Amino acid sequence: MSKTRxxxxxxxxxxxxxxxxxxxxQTWVAGMTLPSGHYLEHPPQFFPQSPDFPLPxxxxxxxxxxxxxxxxxxxxxxxxxxxxxxxxPVAPVPP
Numbered sequence: 443m444s445k446t447r448x449x450x451x452x453x454x455x456x457x458x459x460x461x462x463x464x465x466x467x468q469t470w471v472a473g474m475t476l477p478s479g480h481y482l483e484h485p486p487q488f489f490p491q492s493p494d495f496p497l498p499x500x501x502x503x504x505x506x507x508x509x510x511x512x513x514x515x516x517x518x519x520x521x522x523x524x525x526x527x528x529x530x531p532v533a534p535v536p537p
Contacts (some may be wrong), residue, residue, distance in 0.1 A: 495501045
C-alpha cells in the first residue's frame, strides 16, 4: 500500500509539473517576470493611421464653400452701432 501511494504521489507531482510547463503562463525566474513562449503565436494588432483632418464631411463642405464663394462680390457693411446702456441716442442735426 505504501509503494502504491508513493507512486501515486510521484505521478501527481509529475502531472502537475508537466501541466505548469505546458500551460504557457508567465513565469517568475530570478526576480524577473518573463512572458510565456506563446506570445509569438498571437496575430499582430493593427491600428489604422488617423486622417489629417478628423472630420471629412466638414472639410468637404468647407472646400465647397471656399470654391463657391464669389471673389470681389458685394461687400456687406457692418451693422449700426448700438449705444451703451443708459445713454439716450441724440438725433443728428440736419445741416
